[in-house]
Amino acid sequence: MKYEAITTSTLVEPPLDIDARKRLKQQLRQAERWNRSKAFLLVVPLLLFVGITFVMPIIEMLHRSVYDPLVADSLPRTVAALKQWDRQQLPEEAIYAVLAEELVSLQEQHELSKVAGRLNSEYSGMRSLLSKSARRLSRKDTITRLIDTGSVRTAMIDIDQRWSDIAPWAAIKNLSSRYTLSYYLAALDMRYDENGEISAQPEQRQIYKTLLLKTFAISALITALCLILGYPLAHLLATLPESRSNLLMIMVLLPFWTSLLVRTTSWIVLLQTEGVINDVLIHLGLISERLRMIHNMFGTVIAMTHILLPFMVLPLYSVMKNISPSYMRAARSLGAKPGYAFIHIYLPQTLPGIGAGAILTFILSIGFYITPALVGGRSGQMISNFIAYHMQTSLNWGLAAALGGILLAMVLLLYSVYNRLVGINNLKVG
Amino acid sequence: MSTLDNSYVRFQNVRKTYDGEILVVKDFNLDIAQGEFVTMLGPSGSGKTTCLMMLAGFESATQGEIYIDGTPVNNLAPHKRDIGMVFQNYALFPHLTIAENLSFPLKVRKLSKSDIEQKVKRALDMIELPQVAGRRPGQLSGGQQQRVALARALVFEPKLVLMDEPLGALDKQLREQMQYEIKHLHERLGITVLYVTHDQTEALTMSDRIAVFNQGVVQQLASPTELYEQPANSFVAQFIGENNKLSGKVEKIGNDRCVVSVEGCNVQALPVNVYQSGEATTLSIRPERIQINPENDFDNRFDARVLELIYHGDHMRTRVELMNHDQFIVKVPNGSRPLEIRKGDLVQVGWLSRDCRALDASSGQA
Ligand SMILES: Nc1ncnc2c1ncn2[C@@H]1O[C@H](COP(=O)(O)OP(=O)(O)OP(=O)(O)O)[C@@H](O)[C@H]1O
Ligand SMILES: [Mg+2]
Numbered sequence: 001m002k003y004e005a006i007t008t009s010t011l012v013e014p015p016l017d018i019d020a021r022k023r024l025k026q027q028l029r030q031a032e033r034w035n036r037s038k039a040f041l042l043v044v045p046l047l048l049f050v051g052i053t054f055v056m057p058i059i060e061m062l063h064r065s066v067y068d069p070l071v072a073d074s075l076p077r078t079v080a081a082l083k084q085w086d087r088q089q090l091p092e093e094a095i096y097a098v099l100a101e102e103l104v105s106l107q108e109q110h111e112l113s114k115v116a117g118r119l120n121s122e123y124s125g126m127r128s129l130l131s132k133s134a135r136r137l138s139r140k141d142t143i144t145r146l147i148d149t150g151s152v153r154t155a156m157i158d159i160d161q162r163w164s165d166i167a168p169w170a171a172i173k174n175l176s177s178r179y180t181l182s183y184y185l186a187a188l189d190m191r192y193d194e195n196g197e198i199s200a201q202p203e204q205r206q207i208y209k210t211l212l213l214k215t216f217a218i219s220a221l222i223t224a225l226c227l228i229l230g231y232p233l234a235h236l237l238a239t240l241p242e243s244r245s246n247l248l249m250i251m252v253l254l255p256f257w258t259s260l261l262v263r264t265t266s267w268i269v270l271l272q273t274e275g276v277i278n279d280v281l282i283h284l285g286l287i288s289e290r291l292r293m294i295h296n297m298f299g300t301v302i303a304m305t306h307i308l309l310p311f312m313v314l315p316l317y318s319v320m321k322n323i324s325p326s327y328m329r330a331a332r333s334l335g336a337k338p339g340y341a342f343i344h345i346y347l348p349q350t351l352p353g354i355g356a357g358a359i360l361t362f363i364l365s366i367g368f369y370i371t372p373a374l375v376g377g378r379s380g381q382m383i384s385n386f387i388a389y390h391m392q393t394s395l396n397w398g399l400a401a402a403l404g405g406i407l408l409a410m411v412l413l414l415y416s417v418y419n420r421l422v423g424i425n426n427l428k429v430g
Numbered sequence: 431m432s433t434l435d436n437s438y439v440r441f442q443n444v445r446k447t448y449d450g451e452i453l454v455v456k457d458f459n460l461d462i463a464q465g466e467f468v469t470m471l472g473p474s475g476s477g478k479t480t481c482l483m484m485l486a487g488f489e490s491a492t493q494g495e496i497y498i499d500g501t502p503v504n505n506l507a508p509h510k511r512d513i514g515m516v517f518q519n520y521a522l523f524p525h526l527t528i529a530e531n532l533s534f535p536l537k538v539r540k541l542s543k544s545d546i547e548q549k550v551k552r553a554l555d556m557i558e559l560p561q562v563a564g565r566r567p568g569q570l571s572g573g574q575q576q577r578v579a580l581a582r583a584l585v586f587e588p589k590l591v592l593m594d595e596p597l598g599a600l601d602k603q604l605r606e607q608m609q610y611e612i613k614h615l616h617e618r619l620g621i622t623v624l625y626v627t628h629d630q631t632e633a634l635t636m637s638d639r640i641a642v643f644n645q646g647v648v649q650q651l652a653s654p655t656e657l658y659e660q661p662a663n664s665f666v667a668q669f670i671g672e673n674n675k676l677s678g679k680v681e682k683i684g685n686d687r688c689v690v691s692v693e694g695c696n697v698q699a700l701p702v703n704v705y706q707s708g709e710a711t712t713l714s715i716r717p718e719r720i721q722i723n724p725e726n727d728f729d730n731r732f733d734a735r736v737l738e739l740i741y742h743g744d745h746m747r748t749r750v751e752l753m754n755h756d757q758f759i760v761k762v763p764n765g766s767r768p769l770e771i772r773k774g775d776l777v778q779v780g781w782l783s784r785d786c787r788a789l790d791a792s793s794g795q796a
Contacts, residue, residue, distance in 0.1 A: 329488050330521035332508040334535035335586065341509075344534075348525045 058408070065183050065401035071175040074115040075102050079176040082169065087195055091169055096153040099172075100137050100146070107134040121396060122182070122191070123171035125162070133159050170194040183402035208386070208403070215383040216410075218301060219365040225305045226312035226361050227354065234316035234353070239325070252313050260307065264374045267303040268294055271375075295377030303371045308364055312357040319353030355422045363411050383407060437461035437497075438622050439485065439590065444494035446480055446646075454480050456646040458494070462624060464589075467616050469625040471633040472643025473669070478626045479518075482592050485624065487511050498590065509538075514583035514591040514621075518598055520575045522567035528554070528578055529563040535586040553581040556615075573604045580612065584619065594626045609636055630670050634658065642666050663703060664789040667714035674720070674758050676713040677791065680704050688788055693753040698729045698783035703790040710791035715781055717759040722748065722769060724780030731780035734758070736771055750779060 072079050078099045085091050106112040112134055113127075120127035136159045137143055146152045156163040174192040175182065185191050185198060189206040193199045200206070233252070237245050255263060270276050271294040278290045293299060323346065331341035369384040376385065383403060390400035439462040446455040455477045462468045470478045483489040485496060487508035495502050503511060522531050532553050536546045554560045557577040567575055576596060583591055593612075597605045613636050616623050627633055633640050634654045642649045642657065642665070649669075650662040661667035664675065678692035680701075688701040690711055697713060704711045724731055737756060738749040746762040748771070760779060762769055771777060 324519065324521065326517045326519060326521040327523060329486075329508070330515065330517060330523070331534070332488070333486055333511075333513055333515040334582070335509050335512070335538040336534070337509055340538065345523055349523075 061401045062405055062408075064397055065405045066179050066181065068118075068175065068180045068182065068398055069178045070115055070118050071172065072178050074106060074111060075099070075172065075176075078102055078172060082173045082176060085169065085173065087166060087170055087173070090153075090164065090166060093150055093153050096156055096163075097147045100133075100143055100152050100156065103130060103134040104138045104143050107131075107138055117395075119168075119171050119175060121186070121399075122175055123167055126168060126171055129160055129162055129168060133163070167194055170196070183398040184405070186399055187402040187406055208383075211381075211383055211386060212406070215366055218297065218304075218380075218382060219362050222301055222304050222308060222365045223312075223358050223362045225301070226309050227358060229305070230309055230312035230316055230357065231350075231354075234313050234320055237313070237317050238320035238323070249317075252310055255307065255310060260370055261374075263307060264303055264371050267299065267306070267375055271299055271302065294375050295380070297376070297380045299375040299377065300372045300380035300382070303375050304365055304368055307371060308361045311360045311364060315356035315360065316350065316353040319350050319356075323349050351422070355418060359414065359418055362414070366410070367407060436463055438464040438466075438499055439624065440495075440497040441481070441485075442495045442497070444481070444484065444491045444496060446477070446484060446489065446492050454646050455484075458646075458648060460641060460648070460651065462622060464622055465620050467613070467623045467625065467636060467638045469627060469633040469637035469640045470643055471627060471630060471640050471669075473628060476643040477646040478628075478643055479594055482594050482624065482626055486513055486515055486592055512586075512588050512590075514586070514588035516579050516583045516591070516593040516596040518595045520567070520579040520596075522575055522579055522582070524567055527564050527566055528559075528570070531567070531578065532582050532585050535582065539586060549585055553585040556584075557581045572599055573608070576600060576608060577611075580615070584615070584621070588621070590622045590624070592624050592626075595628070596625075597627070597629075597632065605632070612636065634670070642669060644669075660702075661714065661787065661789070664712040664714060664791075667787065667789060672717050672759065672761075674715045674717060676715075676753065676755060678711060678713060680707045680709045680711055680788065683707050687783060690788055693755075695732060695753050697786065699786040699788040700784050702787045704788045711788045712791050714787045714789050715785060717747075717761040718745075718763075719785040720760045720779055720781045722760060722762060722771065722777050722779050724778065727782075728780035729783050730786065731778050734777055734779045736773055736775045736777060739771070739773060750777070752779060 078095065081095045081098050082091065085095065103112065106115065112131060116127040116130040119130065133156060137146075137155070143152075146155050153163075162168060170193075174196060182192060186201075187208050189201045189209045190198055191201055233248075237248055237252070240248065268275070272278070273290045273292060273294075275294075277293065278287075281287045282290065293302070327345055327349070328341055331345040332338070336344070366382070367384050368382065369388060372380050372382045373385050373388070376382070384407075387400045387403045387407075390396045390403070439460070441458050441460040444455060444458040445453055446458075447453050458477075458481060460468070470481060472478055480489060484491050485498075485503075487503065487506060491504060496504060498511065498513075522528075523534070526534070529550050532550045533546045536549055541549070550563070551560070554563055557580065559574060559577060562570060562574060562578070567578070570578065576599075579596065583593075596612075597608050600608060609632055612623075615621075625633075625636065634657075637654060639651060639653055640657055641651045644665050650657060650666045652660075652662075657666065657670050661670060661673075667673045668675065676690075676692045676697070678690040678697065680688055681691050681696065682689040683701055683704065683706060686700065688699055688704060690697045690699050690713060692713065699713055721728065732752055734750040734752040736748060736750050740747040740749075744764050746764060746769075748760045748762050749756070750758050750760060752758045758779075762771075
């Protein structure tokens with residue numbers, strides 16, 4: 001009641017009715033329209049740039065991961081003929097004949113190896129089988145004679161026993177449609193089997209699932225290490241007087257100013273078997289045998305933690321900088337021990353920074369390429385190294401695209417989980 | 431120590447330096463009795479917050495001892511001191527609701543759930559904000575946050591409460607309202623309060639005693655009346671209330687009377703900080719103790735010229751030129767027979783010698 005005098009004197013206007021509010025909103029919209037279009041014009045160049053260099057490649061990649069026209073284009077008649085085939089027994093003579101003709105003509109145009117390679121990834125041995133058959137069919141007899149006598153099937157089985165099996169035919173049929181999930185299946189260690197059903201890859205060909213899991217585990221480990229190392233550092237930076245924190249900040253940012261390659265290479269110098277750290281440890285008598293610290297997972301984790309640390313420290317710093325020391329003081333004066341005050345007052349207020357730093361570090365590390373490639377050895381390879389392998393060496397772009405697509409899906413999933421839990425608006429990066 | 435018997439908080443020869451070069455607090459002594467309301471008043475940077483922080487345990491005294499209830503606390507951690515504290519920016523925990531903020535000190539003390547609930551409710555009722563329990567600090571107005579901060583500092587029933595410019599961020603009307611309420615709470619709960627402000631009206635209206643700070647030194651520690659009526663030096667005279675000062679030299683000095691020459695005029699004054707003739711001095715006269723066309727028993731009367739008249743409702747602020755000094759202020763009360771004066775008039779002004787204090791000359795800088 002004591003405050004009545006204040007409230008009545010400050011509250012004067014009655015609330016607006018609905019119509020008036022609508023009109024007001026409209027006026028506001030009109031007033032803002034120009035501002036908004038101006039803002040839009042300002043970012044048009046950027047939008048174009050992002051569209052051309054970022055969105056389109058991603059769309060192209062996603063398309064590639066499901067688009068596979070090679071077999072359908074190279075063996076169009078065989079594919080058509082196999083449409084009716086029920087996978088139960090060997091195809092009829094006519095289908096053998098069609099395939100034989102198409103193989104021979106591909107061989108003549110020097111186009112066979114591409115298809116053979118693609119089919120080989122579905123059914124190993126297919127490459128040699130096809131090239132051998134094509135070679136023999138075009139040399140030994142004219143193919144027309146075989147077709148006339150209706151003995152293509154026997155001839156092909158003569159050339160190679162495997163033609164008496166349905167597996168090569170199933171492989172062709174499995175790859176016959178232009179749009180296929182087979183890359184994604186391959187990326188998840190699965191495939192279409194002879195019956196055209198999805199099943200797991202044979203044990204010895206399973207690599208990607210473990211690789212994905214390993215990539216996630218390494219990334220999680222790196223994120224955790226960055227958090228453990230970065231949190232106290234960010235706290236120190238945020239609480240030191242400006243003059244000294246600036247110097248420290250420069251040291252945190254220093255890695256950004258040197259090339260990634262140089263930094264990674266210097267880790268090799270430090271960690272290799274004949275390297276500085278091993279020398280020192282041996283010299284001090286702490287170890288008798290030189291440790292293998294590089295070209296394995298250990299090397300990857302160490303080097304990447306170092307490289308990604310600033311991405312954890314900066315968001316944490318920017319959040320901590322805005323937490324007034326008086327909160328901790330207030331908590332202490334209210335009777336909380338330092339630890340209790342930290343956990344209940346300080347830590348919760350830094351959560352947006354932890355979230356931002358962790359999500360940034362994690363996303364960067366699951367896609368990291370150079371460092372694992374240089375210092376990872378065999379055990380330190382991550383998913384992106386295999387993507388690069390399929391892009392550059394095996395030229396299986398479809399599989400590379402599917403692996404990339406899975407990575408992208410994971411990142412988006414992570415993002416949405418984070419959004420659910422914390423809210424993306426609470427993300428504080430700078 | 432026997433002298434601690436009636437003092438609840440005691441600063442004894444406390445000195446503080448942050449950088450090892452400048453003493454921010456110099457030889458600070460203060461005794462606060464149980465239940466007393468003591469204010470530290472002083473200009474910005476004079477060391478008030480530092481003293482408060484030393485008492486709360488967030489800064490350590492470089493030298494000297496601080497006692498609470500007879501025990502030295504120099505090495506006692508802040509959370510063990512049981513001091514309620516209201517910060518200048520409130521420091522309400524932004525990620526907790528108001529109810530959670532208030533229950534924080536109770537949870538720390540491991541009270542039972544029902545006790546906590548009851549106390550929080552009582553605290554919210556006390557500040558007349560029972561409806562905000564579920565809100566976050568960011569959803570409250572400045573004044574409401576201030577009241578919650580006050581409630582949080584009191585909810586665990588500390589015997590000693592420190593407040594560092596708690597009303598600094600509020601507008602004038604709300605500030606006066608809150609001053610009144612803090613004072614009321616202090617009387618009702620019987621707590622000891624050490625209050626910091628640089629608003630002299632706030633200090634005068636709320637405190638039992640005021641310590642006036644300047645540059646790390648207590649200039650005067652006294653009740654509001656004494657501080658206003660009998661400032662011990664020219665800094666205090668200048669800092670508390672309005673004040674006219676005239677610089678001069680002591681001509682003659684007696685027990686309760688001295689003669690000071692200012693620009694060739696002899697002024698009768700009360701010697702406070704002057705001890706011998708020939709000494710330089712600053713005379714301090716409150717504007718409301720000066721009369722225009724003075725009554726007969728006024729032993730100081732001089733010619734002056736009116737320079738400016740400002741209407742203040744209850745009084746007329748009149749600036750006159752006197753003894754070559756053009757910032758001399760006279761407050762003319764707006765009584766039932768108002769004075770007829772105009773700008774440029776030549777008038778006589780006068781005051782009683784006991785209202786004119788001859789203080790030190792040195793610290794006339796303020
Ligand atoms: N943490 C610190 N480190 C170094 N110097 C400090 C620190 N805190 C305060 N000081 C210095 O100590 C002096 C007194 O500061 P203090 O905060 O006690 O002043 P104050 O009387 O509370 O002023 P205000 O009215 O502006 O709050 C100032 O000169 C200030 O610059
Ligand atoms: Mg202060």
